[in-house]
Amino acid sequence: MAFPFQRQEPIRLAVPARTLSLEETPDHRRLLASVPTPSAKSGEPGAFALRPSEPPEQWCGSVADAARAVRRGELRKAVLARRIQMECDTDIEPSVVLRRLAHSFPSAYLFSAFGLVGASPELLLAKRGRMVESRALAGTIRRGGDAESDRRLASWLQESGKNQEEHRVLREAVLDALTPSTTWIKANERPETLKLANVQHLMTRVRAELKADHPPFLRLAATLHPTPAVCGWPRDKAYEVIERLEGWDRGLYGGALGWVDAEGNGCLCVTIRCAEIHGKNATMYVGNGIVADSDPKEELAETRAKLGAILPALIAP
Numbered sequence: 001m002a003f004p005f006q007r008q009e010p011i012r013l014a015v016p017a018r019t020l021s022l023e024e025t026p027d028h029r030r031l032l033a034s035v036p037t038p039s040a041k042s043g044e045p046g047a048f049a050l051r052p053s054e055p056p057e058q059w060c061g062s063v064a065d066a067a068r069a070v071r072r073g074e075l076r077k078a079v080l081a082r083r084i085q086m087e088c089d090t091d092i093e094p095s096v097v098l099r100r101l102a103h104s105f106p107s108a109y110l111f112s113a114f115g116l117v118g119a120s121p122e123l124l125l126a127k128r129g130r131m132v133e134s135r136a137l138a139g140t141i142r143r144g145g146d147a148e149s150d151r152r153l154a155s156w157l158q159e160s161g162k163n164q165e166e167h168r169v170l171r172e173a174v175l176d177a178l179t180p181s182t183t184w185i186k187a188n189e190r191p192e193t194l195k196l197a198n199v200q201h202l203m204t205r206v207r208a209e210l211k212a213d214h215p216p217f218l219r220l221a222a223t224l225h226p227t228p229a230v231c232g233w234p235r236d237k238a239y240e241v242i243e244r245l246e247g248w249d250r251g252l253y254g255g256a257l258g259w260v261d262a263e264g265n266g267c268l269c270v271t272i273r274c275a276e277i278h279g280k281n282a283t284m285y286v287g288n289g290i291v292a293d294s295d296p297k298e299e300l301a302e303t304r305a306k307l308g309a310i311l312p313a314l315i316a317p
Contacts, residue, residue, distance in 0.1 A: 005254040053083035060296035062245040078232035081287035100313040109269035118274025139163030139202030182208040198308035230254040253285040
């Protein structure tokens, strides 16, 4: 099942022909896969072309506009996304892309459903009985070329006022949404650093026990969705800024995707680091949180670093 980015759009639901439960991975990181076996005629792309849907200069102008809105006090954060179009000389096989992502990002939440393929590092909500968990990610820097530079970049991320503010907005929103339904809730006071193959993130782990009369899983997830990590805050004002500056429908990008069972358990990841695949064409999505002191050129560089998660999986030989 999947939540689109826009809250007013209907949830998408698929009933799998087969399900596989792995006890050693209780959060079911292989969230939902419905992809065909690669065809005998399929081959690796011999040639491909990339084109941003919006010129980088235009996107940087939107970043500057959003940052000014934050400085004026209209909102605390807005998340702006970019689309990169890719055209290949042969069909792109979702199952091949998914296997490459699984190899490069073994700890990610992997998904391939409704035409969307990705490897998300962010957990919106998981529920087992009365226990729930969420993993909030906001604040990003690239990986270093060696251990020392990687450590310096991680240290910079932890001390960055801009990234700490971006993360603080998300952490507060997650705790505020879940607390009324819990008997207790725990979250690390200072964000830890999550290291992925291409980038590093600030991350807060949230765990809680639900009250006996807690809301159903999907209703709880709906209170979180979309988080400030993919939309902004306050949510309604961030929606307004996104609609004004982007002007296109995100569809399932920035939504949530996963599974729910008959016992009320479930797991939903945030649909980031993903691409929508249609035959020989793919649309890749990347986005950044914009706060008061965001620098457009630095934000553009960050989107290019994030693109390194999905692009190699589409074109790798």
